[in-house]
Amino acid sequence: MTKRRHRRGAASLDLVAGNGLITRRALLGGGVTFVGALGTAGTTTGAGAEPLADAPWSLAVGGITPPVQTASPFEKDVTRTLSNPRGEFRTSHARTPHQLLGGTVTPNGLHFSINHGGVPDIDPAEHKLVLHGMVRRPLEFTLESLSRHPLVTRMAFIECAGNSAPMFAKEPVQATVQMLHGLISNAEWTGVPLSALLDEAGIDPTAKWLVAEGADAQFLDRSVPVKKAYDDALIAVYQNGEHLMPGNGYPMRLLLPGYQGNMNVKYVRRIKVINQPAYSYFETKNYSQILPGGKTWRFHFVMEVKSFITYPSFGLNLKAPGLYAISGVAYSGTGRIAKVMVSADGGNSWGEAALQGPIHDKAFTRFVMPWRWDGQPAILQSRAYDDGGNAQPLRAEFVAMRGEATRPVTTPLAFPNQHYNSITSWAVDSKGDIKHVYV
Amino acid sequence: MSMSRILAAAVLVFAFAARAATQDLGLGKPLSESDIKQWDITILPDGTNLPPGSGTAAEGAKIYSVKCSACHGDAGKGGVAPYYPALVGGQPLTNGIDTVKTIANYYAYATTIFDYTRRAMPYNMPRSLSNDEVYSLTAYILALNKLIGETDVMDAKTLPQVNMPNRDNFIMPYPDHL
Numbered sequence: 073m074t075k076r077r078h079r080r081g082a083a084s085l086d087l088v089a090g091n092g093l094i095t096r097r098a099l100l101g102g103g104v105t106f107v108g109a110l111g112t113a114g115t116t117t118g119a120g121a122e123p124l125a126d127a128p129w130s131l132a133v134g135g136i137t138p139p140v141q142t143a144s145p146f147e148k149d150v151t152r153t154l155s156n157p158r159g160e161f162r163t164s165h166a167r168t169p170h171q172l173l174g175g176t177v178t179p180n181g182l183h184f185s186i187n188h189g190g191v192p193d194i195d196p197a198e199h200k201l202v203l204h205g206m207v208r209r210p211l212e213f214t215l216e217s218l219s220r221h222p223l224v225t226r227m228a229f230i231e232c233a234g235n236s237a238p239m240f241a242k243e244p245v246q247a248t249v250q251m252l253h254g255l256i257s258n259a260e261w262t263g264v265p266l267s268a269l270l271d272e273a274g275i276d277p278t279a280k281w282l283v284a285e286g287a288d289a290q291f292l293d294r295s296v297p298v299k300k301a302y303d304d305a306l307i308a309v310y311q312n313g314e315h316l317m318p319g320n321g322y323p324m325r326l327l328l329p330g331y332q333g334n335m336n337v338k339y340v341r342r343i344k345v346i347n348q349p350a351y352s353y354f355e356t357k358n359y360s361q362i363l364p365g366g367k368t369w370r371f372h373f374v375m376e377v378k379s380f381i382t383y384p385s386f387g388l389n390l391k392a393p394g395l396y397a398i399s400g401v402a403y404s405g406t407g408r409i410a411k412v413m414v415s416a417d418g419g420n421s422w423g424e425a426a427l428q429g430p431i432h433d434k435a436f437t438r439f440v441m442p443w444r445w446d447g448q449p450a451i452l453q454s455r456a457y458d459d460g461g462n463a464q465p466l467r468a469e470f471v472a473m474r475g476e477a478t479r480p481v482t483t484p485l486a487f488p489n490q491h492y493n494s495i496t497s498w499a500v501d502s503k504g505d506i507k508h509v510y511v
Numbered sequence: 512m513s514m515s516r517i518l519a520a521a522v523l524v525f526a527f528a529a530r531a532a533t534q535d536l537g538l539g540k541p542l543s544e545s546d547i548k549q550w551d552i553t554i555l556p557d558g559t560n561l562p563p564g565s566g567t568a569a570e571g572a573k574i575y576s577v578k579c580s581a582c583h584g585d586a587g588k589g590g591v592a593p594y595y596p597a598l599v600g601g602q603p604l605t606n607g608i609d610t611v612k613t614i615a616n617y618y619a620y621a622t623t624i625f626d627y628t629r630r631a632m633p634y635n636m637p638r639s640l641s642n643d644e645v646y647s648l649t650a651y652i653l654a655l656n657k658l659i660g661e662t663d664v665m666d667a668k669t670l671p672q673v674n675m676p677n678r679d680n681f682i683m684p685y686p687d688h689l
Contacts, residue, residue, distance in 0.1 A: 161635060272538065293630070
């Protein structure tokens with residue numbers, strides 16, 4: 073409606089949905105158009121501001137340039153959260169602080185990591201990968217012989233099937249993006265197509281399954297369809313340009329883009345081609361799901377289309393009304409993100425967010441939505457759609473299909489179920505504080 | 512021949528041709544299956560690759576008290592710490608989606624118990640159990656859950672035949688991914 077237009081010719085200020093969502097077209101011309109949109113003319117005169125002075129760090133020679141650089145000391149709070157900091161005899165989780173990151177690439181030191189038997193200390197010169205079973209001739213590879221293959225590079229997210237599990241709770245767990253959604257990360261992976269190795273070994277064309285096994289203290293193993301191996305599986309040896317992090321599978325891991333994290337077997341030491349799934353412990357128990365009514369899903373594999381807003385989000389306080397850029401990540405285990413819709417009024421109306429390209433297959437796409445907060449309560453949501461026509465389910469739809477936990481969920485570290493991909497809602501109150509809510 | 516069968520045959524031929532056409536890169540070092548034997552610990556539900564050896568619940572009880580009970584509690588009751596699972600019991604899955612998954616209410620195959628115990632337990636000493644010990648512990652756990660009799664012998668022949676109550680309760684959400 074033109075009556076909502078602030079001034080003639082400023083189409084970029086058009087509201088596209090309720091509660092202050094501004095058309096993504098406002099982003100196309102850069103930030104200039106926002107200056108007028110802010111309506112804070114009183115502060116642009118500079119009256120009363122202190123004169124600019126040179127800062128002390130500009131007036132002395134700086135520090136030594138180190139061989140490996142690490143983040144500024146001022147970034148000390150940008151860390152993973154640990155579920156098992158003392159290394160007790162149980163699984164350890166380290167969650168990615170998405171609310172403190174931008175773009176789409178998770179820095180290697182902050183990539184999420186789950187270890188069911190600790191992080192093994194592997195000498196890459198001694199590590200071997202063996203391919204055997206239903207093949208013409210079993211083969212052994214080393215990091216050196218793998219690296220002589222033509223390597224390929226791609227972006228891919230890896231998401232634990234238990235990511236966002238606290239959202240199966242009946243009442244919304246009050247926790248940061250990191251605690252709710254920190255068991256997913258996105259990186260550029262470089263490695264050898266698994267299909268090339270299977271061809272090299274001469275796979276039996278009737279084989280339907282592989283079992284991949286790690287060199288960790290659980291010899292963690294998962295059954296993988298041969299179909300996926302020939303689709304887009306890699307034996308990855310580089311992560312964002314450097315060899316893998318120890319917690320992400322050093323020196324080599326299976327990468328199954330879009331498939332549940334646990335199947336992307338780290339420290340992979342053996343791949344056996346078999347004629348039936350192995351029903352390993354992890355695919356039998358942890359990574360299969362009970363459905364309402366008591367039936368159970370297994371071999372779920374795919375992490376379905378999903379998104380969540382990282383800014384603004386729980387724990388942040390909006391200091392003043394005015395313009396904000398709502399931002400978050402969207403991804404789908406079956407393809408590329410086609411569209412992300414954002415709502416500021418709890419789903420009553422939606423506007424299409426701008427997507428920051430390039431948009432990769434089975435990888436993070438960042439979305440941005442300009443929003444003018446008027447200081448009144450608002451509920452921010454995002455909903456992703458992929459190029460296969462899949463839509464991120466609304467919570468009511470999701471709960472009807474997958475159910476809710478029957479017992480209270482008292483900690484975000486709990487895993488009441490797996491494969492949550494519904495919508496996250498952040499409620500902003502009139503003081504600018506943000507809570508996690510269900511709508 | 513139906514169209515779908517012709518299509519299926521064509522796909523198979525194509526897949527085979529595509530795979531067979533790839534040249535030998537000469538980068539992998541050939542091995543024999545006997546070289547891999549020590550590593551090949553995968554047990555399949557039909558019993559494929561189960562090793563020689565055997566055990567009973569009575570033998571398993573003795574091993575359990577020494578090597579397992581510190582974490583899993585007396586008689587598999589769990590609870591030494593909240594994160595160490597009980598190995599016995601289990602509520603019906605109709606109780607809710609967050610019902611604790613146990614051997615009795617959930618596992619589809621008894622071979623999974625053998626496989627996981629042998630590859631990963633005890634937690635701090637994986638691969639330290641003999642095959643007889645693993646058969647015995649498996650028998651003990653199955654007997655505690657009344658899935659086998661107290662005196663049943665578990666070995667490569669009997670273990671795959673154990674009837675697991677939840678076996679036929681699983682469905683695959685995306686069968687087209689196979």
